[in-house]
């Protein structure tokens with residue numbers, strides 16, 4: 132299912148408006164993580180390695196809506212954790228759709244069939260089902276047998292009920308191009324759009340061996356796109372982002388393009404890297420030292436080619452140079468010939484490892500909040516009894 136035309140129009144209109152207003156930094160998609168708890172434990176996941184006190188926290192529906200209002204991005208992606216575990220997820224999505232936000236609900240689909248009644252089909256809502264490849268590959272990636280079959284069954288059930296469904300695949304090293312091509316053929320059979328991103332090398336992911344570096348990523352995507360000539364793969368990406376994955380564009384990342392809001396606050400600097408938190412979106416924009424992040428600037432960004440950093444760059448490039456964007460979309464992705472020069476990595480600053488300290492800080496805040504709430508409850512009880 133392609134992105135509805137009016138959605139492209141609205142997002143294009145939003146980008147042009149930002150340009151006309153002369154804004155240097157603006158968000159395109161809010162990455163909203165209302166919880167970190169998940170019902171799977173994928174080997175490449177860098178999101179669920181938290182103590183229970185954190186995994187048990189939820190953003191309230193009101194906090195989710197406030198984040199969307201505060202940030203103002205036209206789209207809201209809801210990853211997690213697994214958002215369908217959140218008891219108020221139906222309400223959260225309804226409130227966002229009522230605000231005319233395009234909502235991409237990202238799910239591993241284990242609970243999707245059971246929870247379809249919580250949602251109503253709308254041009255503003257689409258399910259983005261986590262599917263990393265064909266059956267054997269996906270079940271291995273998510274460390275559980277049978278998940279692929281359940282996801283495919285849920286995709287069919289959602290489509291039969293009139294929902295728009297896409298799949299999103301994270302690509303790791305060792306996934307043969309031929310298999311990725313077959314997986315993309317399957318998405319055509321299922322009648323769904325697909326987004327693909329090379330996995331970001333999360334420092335907390337259990338499997339550290341299978342993250343792609345930039346050279347391998349570009350080569351792999353070239354091989355895949357070469358096999359797709361003449362096929363009807365329906366990518367949910369801009370042509371320029373795909374061209375970037377194939378090594379034909381040299382882009383710097385736009386970390387503020389997809390800002391992340393989770394139970395800790397606004398994450399600095401992006402959805403992938405948690406290097407501190409801001410209380411408000413404005414504080415995030417004003418106090419993050421943006422110039423110190425990105426490939427060539429920071430060691431942790433060295434191999435990143437993920438959509439959340441580079442799709443906003445590609446979208447801005449398309450607005451600044453529509454003829455080039457049109458040319459790429461007409462000609463298709465170039466899969467041979469020289470690649471664009473790689474960003475100079477010689478001056479990147481060394482990685483800082485602050486994750487454990489941040490988690491400890493958040494844990495002590497949570498404990499303080501819980502102690503205050505318990506005290507308040509006890510005081511209320513005492514005054515009622517008196």
Ligand code: SF4
Pocket residue numbers: 169170171172173175176177178179211212213239261273
């Ligand atoms: S389904 Fe997503 S959030 Fe859950 S463990 Fe897998 S990658 Fe992480």
Ligand code: SF4
Pocket residue numbers: 384385386400401402403404424425426431432435436437439440441
């Ligand atoms: S390159 Fe950009 S998007 Fe990727 S981790 Fe670094 S700051 Fe985040």
